[in-house]
Amino acid sequence: MQTDTVSMRHAVAIAAIPAGDIPETARQMARFSLFDWLVCGRAGASEPVAGIVRDMIEEEGGKPVAGVFGTALRVPPRAAALANGTISHALDYDDTHFAHVGHLSVGVYPAALAVGEAVGAPASDIVDAFLLGAEAACRLGMVLGRGHYLKGFHQTATAGAFGATVAAGRLYGLTDEEMRNALSLVATRASGLKSQFGTMGKPFNAGIAASNGVEAAALARRGFVSADDGFAAPQGFHPTHSDDAPVLSAWDHMPPARFVFEEIQYKLHACCHGTHAMIEALLAAKRTRRISPNAVEEIDLTVNPRWLRVCDIKKPRTGLEAKFSYAVLAGMVMNDIATGADDSYTEAVCVDPAVNAIARRVVVEGDEAISDTDTIARIRLADGETVETRHDLSDRLEPEALERGLRAKATTLLGEETADRLWQAVASVGDRSAHDLGALLRS
Structure with missing residues (x-):
């Protein structure tokens, strides 16, 4: 077996895992993730980007x-996937997988639900299809490195499109064979x-x-033939999109024995x-010691260097940019x-004098020795004291604590009645259809 076929072969194998083995x-x-995705999509349905994308697909x-999300409109699966993926990521409040380095639910669930509605699938099949698609996206993301x-x-x-497929x-x-063609085509x-x-381009991603995944699968279903291996063969996706060798250890300990997806992290802050590790670290410091903003001389943050290109906007101008600013x-x-x-x-928080008095005192440094999920914060106070605090998101919550956090987030965004109704619908997903889930997008 040549190495340039390994990733394609394993991705196809993940897609074919029997439901009984999950x-x-x-x-x-x-x-x-389904609950969180529904909450984020419902909450993002009134965002400007949501109206723009809905207008476009309605016109077509x-x-x-x-x-x-947010309308009684019904459209073809590919259009629904495009709209729902964009809308559910509009608030940037959805789940993240740090090994995959991206958001899974917003790229994969819209494709699964759109096709599930098209074929009249049970809701439980939507959950399984999402899980296997998300797992494939995680593993391929790890291969890309x-x-x-x-x-x-x-x-x-990028990796998300393969998961959606x-x-x-x-x-x-x-x-x-059709799955191989679809993955190679996407x-x-x-x-x-x-x-x-x-x-707005970030949620559009x-x-x-989601849309690309639906399109590739729909074409392969009709007999569309693609390259033998569009992912890793010469001039394929990996060679053209990464300067590094493929990380083939990503395929170690394959599912169903191990699902990398289970390391998914959920956002409890809307940024x-x-x-998030910085926010939790600072909150922990404030819980253990009352710190007046006026007493802060400097906040030194140590993070993984990859975040310096993502969320270290020094002087954000908009609310969206504020979500990517350690300082603000x-x-x-x-x-x-x-x-x-x-x-x-x-925009107001970006120019708030009290916020900026702290923001100007924030210093962010990268350290390869610290993980993606970890942050060290040192708060230097006017009296000379330094408060050191740290938080690592990889310290996973127990399911009961995670449920509480997600339901509290949903209540904040949607109100208690709607949050409870969505939770009960997801809890009884085994008794529901794809059409039942589709109805939850708007009511």
Whole structure:
């Protein structure tokens, strides 16, 4: 077996894992992601980018098959995937996987649900298709490695497109050969740049991942033939999108024995996930010692260097950019401005004198020895004392604590009644259909 066929072969194998072999622990996390995705999509449905993308797909029209967040409109699966991926990532409040280096639910669930509605699948099949698609996206993201991300590619859209293809293809019932064609074909479609961060282009990256996956699977289903290996063969996706050798250890300990997806992290703050460890560290310091913002002389942060290109905007101008600014977010935390409420992120917070008094004192340094999920903060006070604090997001919450956090987040965004209704719907997903899930996008 040549190395340039390994990734394609394993991705196809993940897509074909029998439902009976999927462990309940992995399914539980997939259900958490479904709930969180629905919450983020419902909450983002009134954002300007949501209206723009809905207007476009409504104007184009087509067969009324699948639902869209925030409207009674029904559109073709590919259009629904584009809209729902974009809308659900509009607030940048959705889950993150640090090994994959991207957001999984917003790129994969829209493809799974759109195709699930098209074929009349049970809701439980949507969850399984998402889980396997997300796992494939994680593993392929790991194969692409750090070099791909640091080069400027947004893996939510790149590796995510392959995951969306697995999810869509499984629900379409593709054969192994058709799945290989679909995955090879989406390699020529997968795209997404980090230069879009802080703009409407970032959530659009999630939408195109989902849409590309539906398109590739739908074409392969009709007999479309692609290259033998569009991912790793010469001039394929990996050789053209990364300067590093493929990380083939990503395929060690394959599912169903181990699901890398289970390491998924959920946002409890409405900003870039790379800043969450800092926020938790500063909050922990404030819980153990009352710190007046006026007493702060300097805040020194140590993070993994990859975040310096993502969430270290020194002087953000908009609410979106504030979500990618260690400095402004530190100022918000120290001034007790809620980071979990999306309406905290405005142009006004970027110029708030109290926030900026702290922001000007924030120094961020990168250290390769620290993990992606970890942050060390040293708060130097006017009296000469230094308060050191640290938080690592990889310290996983127990399911009960995670449920509490996600439901509290949903209540903040949508109100208690809607949050409870969505939770109950996901908890009873085994008794529901794809159409039932589609109805939750708008009511």
